[in-house]
Amino acid sequence: MPEITGFSFPNDIHVTWSLMIVMYPYITGFVAGSFIVTSLYHLFDRQEFKPVARLAMATSFAFLLVASLPLQLHLGQPQRGPFVIITPNFTSAMAGFGILYSFYMLVLVLELWFVWRQEIIDRARRSRGMKRAFYAALALGTYDTSPEAIEIDHKAIKILAGIGLPAACMLHGYVGFIFGAIKANPWWSTPLMPVIFLLSAAVSGIALLILLYQVYAKLDRRPVVSTCVSALASWLWFFLILTITLEELELIVMAYEKSESWLIISELLTTRLSFSYVTMQMIIGGLIPLILLAVVVLMNRYLHEKVRNTLATVAAFLTLIQVFSMRWNIVIGGQLLSKSLRGLRSPYEPEMFGREGVLMAIALFVAPFVILWVFDRVLGIEEPEGSGGHGNPPAAPAEASAASHVP
Amino acid sequence: MEHGKHVFRIVILVAVILVVVILGRGLLIPKTYGLYGRYRAANVAEQMNARPVLHAGAAACAECHSELAAKRTAGGHRNVSCEICHAPLGAHVLADGSVVKPPIDRSFTLCARCHRKMAARPARFPQVDLDQHVNGPVEGKVCLQCHDPHSPKP
Amino acid sequence: MSDCHDGCNGSRREFLSGTLKLAGGAVVTVIGASALASSSSGPTSAPIPGGGEYDWNEHLWAYLVDTTKCIGCGSCARACKAENAVPDGFFRTWIERYAVGTDDSHVDSPNGGMDGFPPVQVGFVANKSFFVPKICNHCRATPCTQVCPVGASYRTKDGAVLVDADSCIGCGYCVQACPYGSRFIHPATHTASKCTWCYHRITKGLKPACVTVCPTQARQFGDLKKDGDPVRAVVEHDRVQILQGHLLTEPQCYYTHLDKEVR
Known part of the structure; x- marks a missing residue:
């Protein structure tokens, strides 16, 4: 039995939303965040993101495949999960999520298909037997790689990216809405919530890509392009500043208004969440990377490549912790305080094994990387070296896209 | 195209x-x-139809136990449901019509739940300061030795 | 859509779901539509499918608590537990004890008040002390059914907020959305559970178990559609209060003599 300080409503002492509901916005955040990065290239033509554009899109896809699993695992009756689609109650944010999730999945898969279509066709041509049948099926049986067809692909990618970016933002803004629209809980109920979730999704997506890019470049024996790293770092800095500012503003407003819930929330933050909020979310995950990234961005010219990479990597790793702490503090913190606004329960400790345990959470976090690895095996994340490395102007796609933007 | x-x-x-x-x-x-x-x-x-009705109310009890019911109605416990002390009717007359002896709560705890003196209780409600009751402390003693639960007098 | 609670378009809904099942909603012919519409006699003969005599259009239930009458005996909570097989450690109804001083206040509810209340010492001068029974407020603008993703929780036409345990997916969203802490996830069924106002009793002309056993009439239950109903008289003519009115959930559990400390 949890211990209670003050008075909690007797049903309010249970943490109904477990670690899985912490993982759910964490994983969904990577989906939206990495899609933002890929859009910076595909939609806004920021050429410095070219080296990570495909990686980002594949990452978004890998995390999207896993994103609904923590929700499923959390359900008391998982086999009834499909009812969210079969009999959706549209006044529920969660039912809306089911629809948005499916829609975004559709858009992303389509965009992936158009981006990787050439690769699929190449592999279909190169292989035989079952393998060939597989790639042929993936290519839907048409092997058209004429410049005209490629041009059509590029238009489709543009359009899909144009739909995908708002869809990804909606998807994650919506996760924030699930919490922000609960008027019963003063720690959740703020219109800032969707915005904070969205911004921190961008933070986590960019941070993850900084890390993934370093690892992927090592594994693939490609040079790390320094303009790409510094571009990622400066965007990470930008989004981190916004995120932390909003997170603090929310508190400052609450404190200054002396809202009825401030008394209990200040107690929550300084006792139950003092480690996960003050230490992890604000100092280790917030302040330190802010300083590191400031160094990377402001002193960019003077930094040796290795130093820049290391600083950016460390900062990225710390911001990943920041974002996880933020999810934890929102989801779990909101359940430690009773709606009586008079009581706090003792800290929640997730189980180790079992459906909603720590090991499952780790498995969920690792799964997307396994999917990425498989993706790399089946389709290849980057274009093959032969078709032009990063130094040379690559083959058809980039040329075509470059051509289409030269008036 | x-x-x-x-x-x-x-x-x-x-x-x-x-x-x-x-x-x-x-x-x-x-x-x-x-x-x-x-x-x-x-x-x-x-x-x-989710579940059977368990608490039937005093009127249902009076159908068989009219004498005790009348006594209760005339006394200070007229608003105290039979089923508080005698367990729900559903545990006495079973769904198939058979009758079993219900568990009767004659404990001190039960009486004290309502009548232990407590600041939160309405002042006009009869309460007993258990430390100074008649001849000294009565905590844990059997109230029914002196008081008739069907028609209690102070 | 939301104000169509009283079956005003029951036949249309039936028709719609019928066509969706048959043809994906798009290709049904006009002939088929009219045939379906005429064949559905509508739910006029039996107001609740399989519900027998009870007509839920004739009632609108409401709950009334007079906090000055509550003696904190906990009979209500015990009766509720027995009547509804409420699992240990979870509560469909409970009683809170308040001790309020000038600068400080103390609230407790040991085991939901089920075993009565032991004497308590507070570290300040309590000017007043009182009990407050709590149940689900069966809100008219209920935040809990609003957030249910699958329509497993709903408000009946006679005003009870219920959970369909056979449809509930156990996501716990409604538990988070209820400002009163009235809901919980049942440890055995893993679905949401809550006070039903003893729906199996009130549809048979009985009162909820908690009201039936309350020795002081602190808890009352009535029908806002019935002439001369005592609860209706109080709700319509006296000054009544509700819990957390600022959240605009329109509770149908009314209070008289509520203190500012109660939330």
Whole structure:
């Protein structure tokens, strides 16, 4: 039995939303965040993101495949999960999520298909037997790689990216809405919530890509392009500043208004969440990377490549912790305080094994990387070296896209 | 659009998937769902018959125990339901009509729940300061030795 | 859509779901539509499918608590537990004890008040002390059914907020959305559970178990559609209060003599 300080409503002492509901916005955040990065290239033509554009899109896809699993695992009756689609109650944010999730999945898969279509066709041509049948099926049986067809692909990618970016933002803004629209809980109920979730999704997506890019470049024996790293770092800095500012503003407003819930929330933050909020979310995950990234961005010219990479990597790793702490503090913190606004329960400790345990959470976090690895095996994340490395102007796609933007 | 064949194919594929999903969904919607709102209307009747009625109320007890019931109605415990001390009627007269002896709570705890002196209780409600009752402390003693629960006097 | 609670378009809904099932909603012919529309006699003969005699259009239930009458005996909570097989450690109803001083206040509810209340010492001068029974407020604008993703929780036409345990997916969203802490996830069924106002009793002309056993009439239950109903008289003519009115959930559980400390 949890211990209670003050008075909690007797049903309010249970943490109904477990670690899985912490993982759910964490994983969904990577989906939206990495899609933002890929859009910076595909939609806004920021050429410095070219080296990570495909990686980002594949990452978004890998995390999207896993994103609904923590929700499923959390359900008391998982086999009834499909009812969210079969009999959706549209006044529920969660039912809306089911629809948005499916829609975004559709858009992303389509965009992936158009981006990787050439690769699929190449592999279909190169292989035989079952393998060939597989790639042929993936290519839907048409092997058209004429410049005209490629041009059509590029238009489709543009359009899909144009739909995908708002869809990804909606998807994650919506996760924030699930919490922000609960008027019963003063720690959740703020219109800032969707915005904070969205911004921190961008933070986590960019941070993850900084890390993934370093690892992927090592594994693939490609040079790390320094303009790409510094571009990622400066965007990470930008989004981190916004995120932390909003997170603090929310508190400052609450404190200054002396809202009825401030008394209990200040107690929550300084006792139950003092480690996960003050230490992890604000100092280790917030302040330190802010300083590191400031160094990377402001002193960019003077930094040796290795130093820049290391600083950016460390900062990225710390911001990943920041974002996880933020999810934890929102989801779990909101359940430690009773709606009586008079009581706090003792800290929640997730189980180790079992459906909603720590090991499952780790498995969920690792799964997307396994999917990425498989993706790399089946389709290849980057274009093959032969078709032009990063130094040379690559083959058809980039040329075509470059051509289409030269008036 | 000579070179748009692949676009055409994927659009068809998406359309087919959508149709399958929509049709499949239609088959899986529960029968009475949406009759009155976004819920399964049949559940209302299920809730009506969800469980047997356990607490039947004093009037039901009086059907057999008219004498005691009359005594209770005349006394200070006229508003105290029989089932508080005698357990719910459902535990006395079973669903198949058979009668079993109900557990009767004669404990000090039961009396103290209502009558232990407590600041939160309405002042006009009869309360006992258990430390200074008649001849000294009575905590844990059997109240029924002196008081008749069916027609209690102070 | 939301104000169509009283079956005003029952037949249309039936028709719609019928066509969706048959044809994906798009290709049904006009002939088919009219045939379906005429064949559905509508739910006029039996107001609740399989519900027998009870007509839920004739009632609108409401709950009334007079906090000055509550003696904190906990009979209500015990009766509720027995009547509804409420699992240990979870509560469909409970009683809170308040001790209020000038600068400080103390609230407790040991085991939901089920075993009565032991004497308590507070570290300040309590000017007043009182009990407050709590149950689900069966809100008219209920935040809990609003957030249910699958329509497993709903408000009946006679005003009870219920959970369909056979449809509930156990996501716990409604538990988070209820400002009163009235809901919980049942440890055995893993679905949401809550006070039903003893729907199996009130549809048979009985009162909820908690009201039936309350020795002081602190808890009362009535029908806002019935002439001369005592609860209706109080709700319509006296000054009544509700819990957390600022959240605009329109509770149908009314209070008289509520203190500012009660939330």
